[in-house]
Amino acid sequence: MKAYYDPQHSLHHPQFFLVRGERRDSTEVPERAAVFHEALKQAGHEILAPRRFGRDPVAAVHSGDCLRFLEEAPAAWAALGETSAEIVANVHPNRYEAGGYPESIVGRAGWHMADTACPIGPNTFEAALAAANVALSAADAVLGGERAAYALCRPPGHHAYADMAGGFCFLNNAAIAAQYLRKRVGPVAILDVDVHHGNGNQGIFWQRGDVLTVSIHADPANFYPFFWGHAGERGGGEGEGANLNLPLPLGAGDEDFLTALEVAAEALRAFQPKALIVALGLDASEQDPLKGLAITTSGFARIGAAIDSLGFPSVLVQEGGYLSPALGPNLAAVLGAFD
Template sequence: MKVMFDAAQKRHYPGFFLTSGARAPNPETPARADILHDAARAAGLTPEVPPDLGLAPAAAIHTPEYLSFLKGIFARWQRIEGASEEVIPNIHPDRRGSAYPLSAVGQAGYHMADTSCPIGTETYAAALRSAHAAAHAAHRVMEGESAAYALCRPPGHHAFKDLAGGFCYLNNSAIAAQVLRANTPRVAILDIDVHHGNGTQGVFYDRADVLTVSLHADPARFYPFFWGHDDERGEGPGLGYNFNLPLARKTGDEGFLAALDRALSRIAAFCPGALVIALGLDAYEGDPFAGLSVSTPGFRRIGEQIGQLGLPTVLVQEGGYVCDGLGGNLIAFLDGFGATHRVASGAG
């Protein structure tokens, strides 16, 4: 298996975010990428730098209005007298209808869901290269690889078509799924991040060609709060094509694996031609966000269960933050996934 990553993705280095109203160092740091890249290589993956795929993969998911905002907002922000070093919204509209503000401050509020996704001088370029990693991994799978790992940093599953949030700017998992759609009529996305993949759900909520399934800490008391509940099933043509499995705080291996069984049964019923795994490692018992309590051996078992599907698979990195177990958790997942996926897919 290959790991897709470009060192340019590390140039995005957000300074801070607000947590419970307090200013704190932003945990989505370049160090995450170094740890995960080293772990992927230790697991036997071959590094590959994705080519520059331009704007097309992102434009297949995100609105041109939003992409224009991401590209230009930092330069515009710097022209505001007394503005912060990074773009940080200070207004969040309670509705986003037909009115679209002309000011940079207004547009920041319109296109940024929270304060955890500051935009700096390198953010747009790094997010675009992260999207290229996901798209290139999908192309590799379409070309015959049984699986590929996109080390996407910054992550993406909280990004909607026109809204950043939760450290995310471009929705890498959605971009990978859309690329795969060129090769198969149905694609499933399985999100195992501790946080609900609200952006991914939003992108495909009214579509029947992409099934979205998410296991995550119950949002009743956990980010993203307003999405991820079990009654969210899709709408219009997408009704029945979204499946949320919220878990009680501190759920450990057995509870997570039981929910994963339900998720995999739903995916099997959809009969997809390819699978995208939104690979959050922050369900770990030692992760700074402390939402769930999956162990390192638990990640191996999660990988084993998913691998048994035997589907052409793109692994897209989402969360998982700097802690002692981060690299080991990726190695455990990849080892478990590889052991069963090779057999189930007939790859060796």
Template sequence: MKFTFAEPQRAHNPAMFLSAGARKPNPEVPERIQRLLTGANEAGLSMIAAQDHGLTAVSAVHSPEYLEFLQTIYGQWQTINGASDEVIPNIHPNRRDFSYPTSPVGRAGYHMADTACPIAADTWNSAYWSAQTAIEAAKLVQNGEPAAYALCRPPGHHAYADMAGGFCFLNNSAIAAQILRESHDRVVILDVDLHHGNGTQGIFYHRADVMTVSIHVDPSVFYPFFWGYVSERGEGAGLGYNYNLPLARGSGNQEFLDALDLALDRIRAYRPGALVVALGLDASEHDPFGGFTVNEQGFTSIAQKCASLKLPTVIVQEGGYICNQLGGNLTHFLRGFGG
């Protein structure tokens, strides 16, 4: 298996985020890249540098209004007297069916779901190259590779078509799935991150050509709180094509694998032509978010079950934060998937 990567992803280095009202160091740091690179190399994967494929695939899932915002908001924010070093919203609308705000403060509130996705000078370029990394992996699979791993950072599955959130700006998994749709009538995104992939769900909620499946911590007690419930099944043409499997906080290997069996049954019934795995390593028992207790063998088993679908597969890196086991967890997953 090959993996894709782009060096500019290192530049985004957010200083902080707000958690339970407290200012804390942001855990989505460049060091994640080095640990994941080590994990991919230990698994024996060969690297391909991502090429610049432009915005065509990105704009297929994100609105032009939002893409323009991501590219310009930092410069506009810096014109505000006394503004923070990073763009962090301090107001959020309770509805979105109104005239589009012209103020940078209003636009930040409109396009940023929370305070966990600060935008600094290098954020857009890193997010852009994170998306290019996913595009490169999707094109490898589209061109005949059975599977490819995209080492994407910042992650993407909390990003909606026109809104950032939860460390995410561009939805890399959704972008990869949209590319695979060029070759396959039906594509499935299987999200195994600790957190619900609410942005991915939102992008495809009214569609039947991309089914979204997510295993995650019960959102009634965990981020993203407002999305990820069993009752969310899709709407319109997408009704029945969204499948959420929330688990109790503290769940470990067996609970996760049991839920994965249900997910795979639903995926097989859908009969997709290709698979995107939104890979979160934050389900680890050692991850600082402390939501699940999956161990290294658990990641091997998760990967083996995903591989049992025998579908062309793009594995897109989502969460997984700084702990001594981060690289090893990736190695176990990639080895499990490949062999």
């Protein structure tokens, strides 16, 4: 399989992570990408540099205000004086009541950052743009005739909304690739298998019927992102019925996940997308430090085989999956199923 990778991901190295009120080291570290890269090499996949697509495909998904914020915020933050090395928002608006877009960088941080799990460093935007180019390059490979291609995206993207970062994510790589393909081939679907609900994917395409969004994830009643990902969320307006959430109990294993995947597959076959974006989180692993589900390495191989059997041209976009001995083998298991 062709795989795309950009070492610029290492420009983003978050330090701040707040868990139950306690500051800890972030799990979203550059070493993740090193593990994925090594797994690709060991499995013999062709690793290619992405091409540069410019801002247009990103701007087709993300608002101008959000992109300006991500680009300009580090300098504006530093100019305040007596600031932290990373931007961490300390005030968030209730957007239903918000009276207007704030001028202060502190206010804009709260407007464009959903939580404290997306600290912005001096080069975060450059790393996020590089990840978007990686996803777009894999999409281009599928447009060029590849049955499947893999995008080693870091930072991940599926929690990012059109105008709001969150959960380690800044630009929504899967949504950017989906929109890029939608313009060129017709209806597209996103299948998210990350342990966390793909709330950014859902939000971006909520009002649209031309992009089906499906997410299998740990039940948000007791797991991040908490406010989104419940089974009753089906889309709105022209998008009603084009969103499917399949939450699983915490600790669910291979069989429960594969049963949910059968339901997802039925929806995908009914929709008949011209291309499929797989938001490939590997943090559903039984060994992942975030401990939401309990998928084995052989389970990931079965998940990959089930997705491959659908027969849709597929772009696999890396989302979560954090450091554990199983991380590289889990990636190899999924990609190996497409050989």
